[in-house]
Amino acid sequence: MxxxxxxxxxxxxxxxxxxxxxxxxxxxxxxxxxxxxxxxxxxxxxxxxxxxxxxxxxxxxxxxxxxxxxxxxxxxxxxxxxxxxxxxxxxxxxxxxxxxxxxxxxxxxxxxxxxxxxxxxxxxxxxxxxxxxxxxxxxxxxxxxxxxxxxxxxxxxxxxxxxxxxxxxxxxxxxxxxxxxxxxxxxxxxxxxxxxxxxxxxxxxxxGALAAEALETMAPPAGLAHWASELAMALQRLAGWPAGAAVRPTCYGALHGAATEPERWLAAGPLVPDDVVYNGRRVWVAPAQMPAARWLSAQPDAQGEAGRLVVAVAGRGVVVAAASEALAEAMEATLLAHVLIRRLVARRGTARPLAPEEVAYLAEMESERYRQAMVGTV
Ligand SMILES: [Zn+2]
The missing domain is CATH 3.40.225.10 (Class II aldolase/adducin N-terminal domain)
Incomplete structure (x- = not known):
C-alpha cells in the first residue's frame, strides 16, 4: 500500500x-x-x-x-x-x-x-x-x-x-x-x-506577495454579531433553514476589510466553480443601517437560497449563514480565496468572471449539490 x-x-x-x-x-x-x-x-x-x-x-x-x-x-x-x-x-x-x-x-x-x-x-x-x-x-x-x-x-x-x-x-x-x-x-x-x-x-x-495578515482571523467588528443574530432569527421563520443553522460573522479579517467596497471585492460575480458550489450564485450586499430582518424580507431571492447565504453588510463586514458549522467554514474559506484572488488580479489587470450561463449551470449540477451537502455531514 x-x-x-x-x-x-x-x-x-x-x-x-x-x-x-x-x-x-x-x-x-x-x-x-x-x-x-x-x-x-x-x-x-x-x-x-x-x-x-x-x-x-x-x-x-x-x-x-x-x-x-x-x-x-x-x-x-x-x-x-x-x-x-x-x-x-x-x-x-x-x-x-x-x-x-x-x-x-x-x-x-x-x-x-x-x-x-x-x-x-x-x-x-x-x-x-x-x-x-x-x-x-x-x-x-x-x-x-x-x-x-x-x-x-x-x-x-x-x-x-x-x-x-x-x-x-x-x-x-x-x-x-x-x-x-x-x-x-x-x-x-x-x-x-x-x-x-x-x-x-x-x-x-x-x-507580488499577499499582505502578511491576509489569512488572519479576527473578532467580529462591533455590531456585526448582533446583525447576524437578527438574521438568524429571521431565517428561522423561513422554510428550508434547519434549527441548528450557523449564522455568524466570518472569522477572516480580509473579508471584513473587503466589505468597505463590497461590490468590487465580494459581489462582482463568481470567478471559479467553488464560488458557486459553496456560496451560491451571488454574494448579497445589505446597506449598513438596515436591520437584518427588514433587509431579508425585501430579498425574496435571498430567502430562496435555503441552507447557505453570504451577506456583505456594507462598510461593516461579512455574515455567513449555513445549514451547518462545517459548511459555514467551507463557505468562508472559499470566499476568502475569492477576495484574495481579486486583490491580486487588481494589481495587474481585470478579472474575468465566470459567464452567467456557466454560473447557472453550476448551480444546477446535481453532483455539486451532493458535494456541498457532504461538507455538512462528514
Ligand atoms: Zn477543482
Missing part, C-alpha cells in the same frame, strides 16, 4: 494550506503500479481528512479512461454527458463504499501515477485574470498547458485530455485550468508537490 502513502502525503501537503485548498475543494489520486486501479479522494471531503483506509475510493482505471474517450458521450449534450459520466464513474468503483469518488475523477484517470489538483490563490490570480494565459506564458518563458474553462466533471475531463494532446508533452507536470486551478502530475509525491510549489511561486512573482 505504498501508493496510499503517496496519496496521503500529497493530500495532507495541500490540505493544511489555505492558500492551496479551501473547504472541500481540490483533490488527489494515485494509480497502482500495474495501471489497473486508481485511488482518489472522495467527493465533499477535505484533503486534510484523508487517513489510511478512510476518505478515498478505489476505481477501475480502464473504465475511467474509456469513459472520457467515448465518442458517443462526446457527441451528447453536456448535461446528458455529465449525468452519464457521474453514473459510470460511480459504476467503476470497486467494493462497497458509501463515499462517492471526486467529481473530477475523469481528468485524474488520464494523467501520471500521482496527481494533485488544487485551487491555489496565486495560480488562480493568473487563471482568473483577463489575459492571464499570455502573462503566464511570458513568466514561464514557454507556452503553458492551459485548459479553457470547462465545467467540473465530464466536460473538464475532455478539456484536459485535449489540452494535454495539444501541448505536445506526453506528461505535462503542471496544467493550468482557466477560472479554476492547477493540476500537478508526476511519478512521485515529491515531484507533484514540487510542481505545485513552482506554480505558486511563479504566481507570487507575477503579482
Amino acid at each position: 505504498s501508493d496510499i502513502r503517496a496519496l496521503l502525503e500529497i493530500s495532507h501537503y495541500a490540505g493544511r494550506d489555505l492558500l492551496l485548498a479551501q473547504g472541500g475543494g481540490g483533490n488527489s489520486s494515485v494509480k497502482s503500479a500495474d495501471r489497473t486501479r486508481l485511488w482518489i479522494k472522495a467527493s465533499g471531503l477535505r484533503l486534510a481528512q484523508l487517513r489510511e483506509g478512510f476518505g478515498y475510493v478505489e476505481l477501475d482505471l480502464a473504465a475511467l479512461v474509456a469513459l472520457v474517450r467515448d465518442p458517443l458521450l462526446r457527441a451528447a449534450p453536456r448535461a446528458t454527458a455529465h449525468a452519464e459520466a457521474v453514473r459510470r464513474v460511480q459504476a467503476a468503483v470497486f467494493g462497497d463504499n458509501s463515499l462517492r469518488p471526486s467529481l473530477e475523477t475523469t481528468f485524474h484517470a488520464l494523467l501520471g501515477p500521482v496527481v494533485l489538483h488544487t485551487h491555489p490563490i496565486y495560480v488562480n490570480a493568473l487563471t482568473c485574470l483577463a489575459g492571464g494565459q499570455a502573462l503566464l506564458a511570458e513568466a514561464l518563458g514557454v507556452l503553458p498547458t492551459w485548459v479553457p474553462y470547462a465545467a467540473p466533471g465530464y466536460a473538464l475531463g475532455v478539456a484536459v485530455d485535449q489540452a494535454r494532446a495539444a501541448s505536445g508533452e506526453p506528461a505535462p507536470a503542471a496544467i493550468y485550468l482557466a477560472n479554476h486551478g492547477l493540476v500537478a502530475a508526476g511519478e512521485t509525491a515529491e515531484a507533484v508537490i514540487a510542481a505545485t510549489k513552482r506554480a505558486g511561486a511563479l504566481g507570487k512573482r507575477v503579482f
